[in-house]
Amino acid sequence: MLGIGKVGWIDAERPSAGPYDAIVRPLAVAPCTSDVHTVWEGALGDRKNLILGHEAVGVIDEIGSEVKDFKPGDKVIVPAITPDWRSMAAQDGVPMHSNGMLGGWKFSNSKNGVFAEFFHVNDADMNLAHLPKGMPREQAVMLSDMATTGIQGAEMAKIKTGSTVAVIGIGPVGLMAVAGASILGAGRLFAVGSRKASVDLALEYGASEIINYRTGGLVEQILEKTDGKGVDSVIIAGGNENTISDAVKIAKPGGTVSNISYYGTGDILPIPRIAWGMGMSQKDIRGGLTNGGRLRMERMADLCIYGRIKPEKMATHIFEGFDKIEEALMLMKEKPRDLIKPVVLLDE
Ligand code: NDP
Ligand code: ZN
Numbered sequence: 001m002l003g004i005g006k007v008g009w010i011d012a013e014r015p016s017a018g019p020y021d022a023i024v025r026p027l028a029v030a031p032c033t034s035d036v037h038t039v040w041e042g043a044l045g046d047r048k049n050l051i052l053g054h055e056a057v058g059v060i061d062e063i064g065s066e067v068k069d070f071k072p073g074d075k076v077i078v079p080a081i082t083p084d085w086r087s088m089a090a091q092d093g094v095p096m097h098s099n100g101m102l103g104g105w106k107f108s109n110s111k112n113g114v115f116a117e118f119f120h121v122n123d124a125d126m127n128l129a130h131l132p133k134g135m136p137r138e139q140a141v142m143l144s145d146m147a148t149t150g151i152q153g154a155e156m157a158k159i160k161t162g163s164t165v166a167v168i169g170i171g172p173v174g175l176m177a178v179a180g181a182s183i184l185g186a187g188r189l190f191a192v193g194s195r196k197a198s199v200d201l202a203l204e205y206g207a208s209e210i211i212n213y214r215t216g217g218l219v220e221q222i223l224e225k226t227d228g229k230g231v232d233s234v235i236i237a238g239g240n241e242n243t244i245s246d247a248v249k250i251a252k253p254g255g256t257v258s259n260i261s262y263y264g265t266g267d268i269l270p271i272p273r274i275a276w277g278m279g280m281s282q283k284d285i286r287g288g289l290t291n292g293g294r295l296r297m298e299r300m301a302d303l304c305i306y307g308r309i310k311p312e313k314m315a316t317h318i319f320e321g322f323d324k325i326e327e328a329l330m331l332m333k334e335k336p337r338d339l340i341k342p343v344v345l346l347d348e
Contacts (some may be wrong), residue, residue, distance in 0.1 A: 001051075026139035035108060051112035052186045054080040166250060171220070174191070177237050197339070271285070322344075
């Protein structure tokens with residue numbers, strides 16, 4: 001990111017590892033819609049010469065003197081969120097906010113990201129996970145952010161076994177939320193989106209019904225299908241600033257709205273007064289930056305190994321070579337209708 005709305009290539013110093021850190025060379029990277037918010041909406045404010053990217057699988061090039069479980073040559077899954085585990089926020093159960101709100105989100109935010117020949121990982125033992133033998137890179141790279149975020153959307157939604165759930169937005173994040181809601185026991189499961197590739201995969205991942213928000217209001221469609229009752233849990237994984245309002249409208253009293261969307265613009269998000277019971281509806285509105293760290297990545301890997309999720313199916317566009325990263329990022333910005341997620345494989 002050269003500045004708001006501008007991307008290009010820069011030469012940067014090779015990062016160096018502190019005692020607990022690692023320097024990693026990427027083997028696969030993927031652009032995220034968050035990179036698009038950051039660059040083209042300037043959502044985090046202006047950033048000059050910031051290296052983008054926070055989704056990667058890589059190989060360790062160098063380790064600090066105190067790193068115990070990894071050595072150069074080890075292949076690793078790199079989480080998008082790499083908290084400071086020796087922080088009060090980590091003790092308080094929100095490691096992703098270590099050292100300030102969103103502080104665990106370092107790559108492509110507070111330090112250079114993974115679209116580089118080498119990148120720095122803080123606290124390697126606590127943040128990296130060994131790449132399981134035989135796991136394809138296009139599967140593993142989906143765990144850094146897409147799987148952990150989507151599944152966290154389902155976890156925050158307090159899904160009860162057999163309850164009714166709506167996932168608004170079925171890009172790669174929402175698709176993983178559909179998969180997560182299905183694993184956590186959703187009964188009826190609405191998926192809101194329109195792109196055919198996503199719709200097909202949502203059905204495969206466990207959605208029971210598709211709502212096309214382009215052919216009618218999603219609120220009206222879901223209320224009609226539920227006889228005006230609405231749903232127990234709503235997961236927001238796409239849309240615009242008004243989507244939170246839609247979500248409150250379709251949640252039942254006592255229901256949960258779980259937001260994992262990144263609002264790139266606007267100062268205030270609208271909560272509808274009446275649908276929120278004039279403030280007394282017991283409708284819970286929650287939002288969260290995803291979980292990172294090693295244990296989370298190991299668990300995401302187990303979901304793949306034991307056949308619970310198949311995130312590699314979202315890799316609709318696979319590129320090879322470093323210089324394709326820009327094309328993949330632009331694809332994520334343009335979102336052609338056959339795209340779910342681009343992945344770039346790099347020299348092993
Ligand atoms: P995509 O852009 O690929 O998908 C967005 C989805 O929302 C699509 O299914 C799209 O439908 C749907 N949509 C668009 N407009 C509306 C609308 N008005 N009403 C209902 N649905 C709509 O996004 P990603 O899956 O890549 O990312 C989703 C969000 O998650 C982004 O904001 C991203 O920044 C954020 N994110 C958050 C993280 C976290 O830690 N919380 C981590 C990673 C990402 P259609 O099929 O028509 O395109
Ligand atoms: Zn992301």
